[in-house]
Amino acid sequence: MSRRAAYALVDWGTTSFRAWACASDGTVLNERRTPEGLTGVIDGDFAGVLTRHLAAMNVAGDTPAILCGMVGSRTGWVEAAYLSVPTRLDDLANRATPVPSAGRPVHILPGLAQRGDAPDVMRGEETQLLGVVADGFDTGLVCMPGTHSKWVKLDGGAVIGFSTFMTGELFQLLRTGSILRQAVEGAEPPRPDTDGFAEGFARGFRHPAEATNALFQLRAGWLLDGAAPSGQAARLSGLMIGLEFAGATTVHGTGDRMALLASGPIATLYEAAFAAAGLSLARRFDADQCVRHGLLAAAHRLHSDRSPT
Amino acid sequence: MSRRAAYALVDWGTTSFRAWACASDGTVLNERRTPEGLTGVIDGDFAGVLTRHLAAMNVAGDTPAILCGMVGSRTGWVEAAYLSVPTRLDDLANRATPVPSAGRPVHILPGLAQRGDAPDVMRGEETQLLGVVADGFDTGLVCMPGTHSKWVKLDGGAVIGFSTFMTGELFQLLRTGSILRQAVEGAEPPRPDTDGFAEGFARGFRHPAEATNALFQLRAGWLLDGAAPSGQAARLSGLMIGLEFAGATTVHGTGDRMALLASGPIATLYEAAFAAAGLSLARRFDADQCVRHGLLAAAHRLHSDRSPT
Structure with a gap:
């Protein structure tokens, strides 16, 4: 019989949905990637989409899910307010937004906002950065290329500033x-x-x-x-x-x-x-792996009863 | 009875058509502006479109027409090869491309090309520049803002270099x-x-x-x-x-x-x-007026028999 997942980890963006069923030690038991991002959710039925994907991955109905990405934006499921930088990345879990009536424990991690003269925002990348810190790089400059590339300054596990390039x-x-x-x-x-x-x-x-x-x-x-x-x-x-x-x-x-x-x-x-x-x-990180590691680190903090001993 | 036009001056771009019926001293007798640029010409019937517009302006069927702009591009009526810079602007008329079977004398003025390490092209602006020179500014830097802004260095009535910004x-x-x-x-x-x-x-x-x-x-x-x-x-x-x-x-x-x-x-x-x-x-020029003055200067050179004495 296959192992039971401790967590469902989900990176839910505007045009992509990636989910991993993980054991508490981080072993990936199942995985799913679809282009069904926010734009593919009909009538705001985020709960239905999530339930369907997790069921297809044989994740039990009471398994907690930890989500990050645009699903926590104003146009997503439930708004997860930005944390203002500077902020420690392990605060992401402490400040996660619980989603009521999801049929299972669901939390959405907040994005980060830089206020003031150089306003900037991120959603999803902060969770990758939590993975980067978990993987041992907690001080320095991280380049995260993409549609909107981010350059992020870390100091002792905190984000102290960042800038986005289009x-x-x-x-x-x-x-x-x-x-x-x-x-x-x-x-x-x-x-x-x-x-x-x-x-x-x-x-x-x-x-x-x-x-x-x-x-x-x-x-x-x-x-x-x-x-x-x-x-x-x-x-x-x-x-x-x-x-x-x-x-x-x-x-x-x-x-x-x-x-x-x-x-x-x-x-x-x-x-x-x-x-x-x-x-x-100094280091190269795989983006997919980092978001999974970041979601796992947040899951351990949110559900310490399920953490490996 | 109204004066007879000596020339039809036409600036024919991708998305605009502007024509002036002018006396030989440059007096504007009639004028027409439509969004019927190259993209509005059906089945390559440039002759038909031109004839219709000029007839509507009461321009006689044998009046010469001088054209500039994208109408001289590869996707226009007849290709008018680029002149390479450095080049004197009064060469535009000498190097104009005659259009056969247009039903009247028609010439298209060439664009300018800058070859080498900083490749660049213009079509239409060179005729405005001819107007700038005709209006007394023959040495200096001309800024021509627009969809593709041009900065052009003039020296004694010659274009010696230019650069386009998107x-x-x-x-x-x-x-x-x-x-x-x-x-x-x-x-x-x-x-x-x-x-x-x-x-x-x-x-x-x-x-x-x-x-x-x-x-x-x-x-x-x-x-x-x-x-x-x-x-x-x-x-x-x-x-x-x-x-x-x-x-x-x-x-x-x-x-x-x-x-x-x-x-x-x-x-x-x-x-x-x-x-x-x-x-x-040092100077401000009106773009519309310059293209008309440039076309007129070219018309005088091409049809010196019609120039004012």
Whole structure:
């Protein structure tokens, strides 16, 4: 007979739903990934969607679930108010929002907010960071690439500041909806080991002021010189990431130990970017694993009766 | 009885068609503006569209027409090859492309291309610049704001270099298609005399590396502090224009006499931007008037028999 799950750990974003059934020692007993994010929930029936997925994973009806991500936003299931930075990450569990009438114990972890002159927010990444701390990196600068890349300063397990860059969203907007569309049409996903990526990165990182001129040159180079779409797409990717590095190193400096938290092809692009910027990486973390470890750490704190002895 | 037009002058872009019936001394006898740009031409019947508009303006069937803009692009009527910079602007008429079988004498003026390490192109703006030179500004830096803003260096009536910034297109993409949409929803068009515009401009101009972070802060400020959409839209506009000024002053320096070529609300925004950047404007030109003066100058050169004595 299979082991009974101690917790259901759920990362529920706008366009994705990922769940793990875990034993109390963190062993993954079952796992599920669907594109059924918030946008796929009909008539606000979050309880129904969660129950259906967990039942399909053979998770018992009374097993506690710990959730993070946009499910705790104003447009989600129940709003889990932001914690203001600076804040210790182990406060995430203490400040989790219980969801009433879910049919089982359900908690949603809060996001983080930076108030004041540099307003910023995150939802979901804070739980990955809790996993990073649980995995032994509690002081330094963490780069979390994505649609909205985050650079986060940790000090002794607390988030003391962070900044978000719209890198991935801008790349998609420009690639699919701008006058650059034709110049990058049909291109393979950008690869870091190409001249185009390196050139684009150097341009964005060394000459950030010229970014919107460099963008138009991608079209002009295609028009005048017949530059290949794959090269132009790699240049576009490098340019946007280079611009992010120019900004992040300005905002946060380069004096900290640095860690990269990413999964899949984007991890390879950002490793190349760190090398090109002359920055060394002290640690590399897998984003999926970190969110699971973070949810597990919160679960142990919320349900200490189920923690391994 | 009304005067007979010596020329039909036409600025034919992707999404606009503007035509003037002019006497040989430049007096405007009739004028027409429609959104019927290239995208509105069915089955490539450019001749039909032109004939219909000019007939509606009472222009005789044998009156010569001089055209500029995207109508001379690969996707237009007849391709008018780019002139490579550096080039004298009075060469535009000498190198115009005649359109056969148009039913009347028709010429399309070429665009300009900058080849090499900083590839760039323009179509339509070169004719405005010919008007700027005709109006007495033949040496200095001309700022031409728009969807794709151009900064152009003139020396003795020649274009010696230029750079395009995707300012207007990025503003529209971000305003309507990005996660910033909600933060600027329903906002009035940005005004230069607001704190938001000035703050956004300063951020983009002084700290261009942080541009994509500043973008996300527009959303965070709306989420956390309830910042008003009109203020956020003004900040977005200021930020994009500030980034353009940071780039243009890096590429072209600030040592030249400067001129602004613009029409309508965008002219006011850019005048505020020049002031905020501490740059003085030697001349201001109206974009509509310049393209008409440029087309007229080209018409005189092409049809010297019709020039005023």
